[in-house]
Amino acid sequence: MVDVNKKGDVWVFVESLGSKVEDTSLELVGKARELADELGVQVGAVVLGSEIAGLDERLICCGGDKVYMCQDPLLAHYQVSSYSKVLCDIANEYNPSIILFGATSVGRDLAPRVAARLGAGLSADCTDLQIGSHKDSVTGKTYDDILLQICPAFGGNVIATIINFDKWPQMATVREGVMKMPELDRNRKGETIKHTVNLSKEDLVVEILDELVTEKTVDLKGSDVVVAGGAGIGSKENFKLLWDLANALGGVVGATRPAVDLGYISEEHMIGATGVTVRPSLYIAAGISGALQHQTGMWDSKKIIAINTDPDAAIFDVAHYKIVGDFNEVIPMMIKAIKAKC
Amino acid sequence: MSYKCVVLIKQVPDTRAITGDAMNEDGTVNRSKLASIPNPDDLHALEVALEIKEKFGATVTAISMGLPEAAQVLREALYRGADDAILVTDRRCAGSDTLATSHILSCAIKKVGADIVLCGRHSIDGETAQVGPQIAEFIDAAQLTCVGELKDVDKNSITVRRVLDNGWQDAKAPLPCLLSVTDQANEPRVGAATRLMKYKNATTSANYDGDVNELREKNLLIEQYDLDQIGVDLSRIGFNGSPTKINRTQKVILEAKEVKEISPTQEGISAMVKELIEDHSIN
Ligand SMILES: Cc1cc2nc3c(=O)[nH]c(=O)nc-3n(C[C@H](O)[C@H](O)[C@H](O)COP(=O)(O)OP(=O)(O)OC[C@H]3O[C@@H](n4cnc5c(N)ncnc54)[C@H](O)[C@@H]3O)c2cc1C
């Protein structure tokens, strides 16, 4: 176990692809900056890989103070055995107070294994992280300046605040898009620390036979307008109307889980607890009932228009504009109005 | 060769069917209002184990940690084709977080021994997807998470296709190995009605007055262990041994926003679009 180290830094495990730091990691560095400022400590970013030169600059511009560069040919491909070894070694050496991971395929594979080896607590899929205090109801003792890990539980029906006051580091995973992308400050200064990696071939336990990495084609998070459809749209053909509206607005199309499951649209368009979190300027929800699992992925949108034939649909609880009606009629009217104005 | 497979099955409340009256005022869930089911992903894990049994030869042991009622998910595992079932139940488990749960389950796995451990990718109540990798660490096994397809098993290794955020990966790991299985892996079998009838009578030793050996012979015994029987380190479990604790929970209460009702007519819609252009929501 790594001891409780109140002076420990706030760390981010950095994922990168080629010469690019993944957005999730940059978002986490932004959040780590806020947490570290509140605690009066520094932000550390840990980068593992074989060709990682130059990534430190980007991380510093986004808010990092120290970038630990763990470079080794054996780290070329992510593997839980080698990556967990390096990460545990470096955590034991520097004693951070917090380590944040993206809730990605890699983060979800790695973080629990690291937590188990360190004997540390880990919470999954946090939607917010804050610094605060906790009063233990059994001992009456108060713990100040600890990480409040806020995450949905029970299929999104409950929001739980998880804490870990004695078995550090405090660890959490966070989904892509949940934290805001920090602004780039080209004048920021930071320190790059080369960390010597102690690995041998035996540390690569798994053999990767073949893989297919597909580029994400839809940029749901980056888009200012999202037109989303649910099971109420009824068919793949009907979804075309949503594409038309999205095109008229320069936006993208999103969907609920049932719409994906029914084959109306591919999985990368899914918004919600198990999909992507978006916060566009305008979110249009058509044929969506508004289940919490969907709402958690969109309720931070600045303006929400909901179109539903059921006047009591839960989606209207979070909408700014409520349109009780059939999307087949309403959407063509919207397209017409937009074309007339522009 | 016969492989020893262990499948981990959790009994969960059906959170997909949650409604307002299943929620308590303080934001906790009233589990008694929800049906208890085997965690959906775990049935896919069981199906992979049965596939290994049929194609490569294996024994399949289902293990669950939970309240005595969790015997029900083990009965289901038996009728779907598991060879044995073990229930770990002990009051001292209460308050265990994922790390503590993983410690307990790993002790049970070590007691029976396993070449391949299979669990669901995530549970629908805990939803952490942490228990699998943490068990792999504690039993010192390789791990293959997000398994979407079983490819091959041979004397020393197992090969699967993993489904990842952006694509897939075919990977081969040495045994012992832990797999966390997704719902894409297969369609779980239902099990024959005759088996269903038979295994309805499966019971734990604690609930049986007669000769336990008789039950065992008929394959109707669900072995029941407490924490002492599987050698759990009590300092690592329960509320005190769990690193994470709950500070508070809240029911999700949605903030009422100012909502404008728009009539579904061309005039109504055009006025709304105009407003959105004026406040730059539409550019
Ligand atoms: C663990 C878990 C995770 C989940 N994660 C997600 C997630 O990430 N994202 C997600 O979206 N869901 C998720 N879900 C599912 C979620 O609970 C809901 O089932 C889902 O969001 C409902 O989708 P829907 O609104 O498309 O369908 P429905 O609930 O079936 O709603 C369809 C709506 O369309 C309306 N409608 C019908 N015809 C018309 C018409 N002609 N014009 C206008 N309106 C019409 C109906 O009135 C109805 O309100 C998850 C569930 C679980 C258990």
Ligand SMILES: Nc1ncnc2c1ncn2[C@@H]1O[C@H](COP(=O)(O)O)[C@@H](O)[C@H]1O
């Ligand atoms: N109490 C339990 N008993 C048996 N298996 C469990 C238990 N808790 C978790 N698991 C297994 O671990 C997987 C992941 O659970 P979780 O980490 O809660 O998302 C589940 O799909 C189960 O296979």
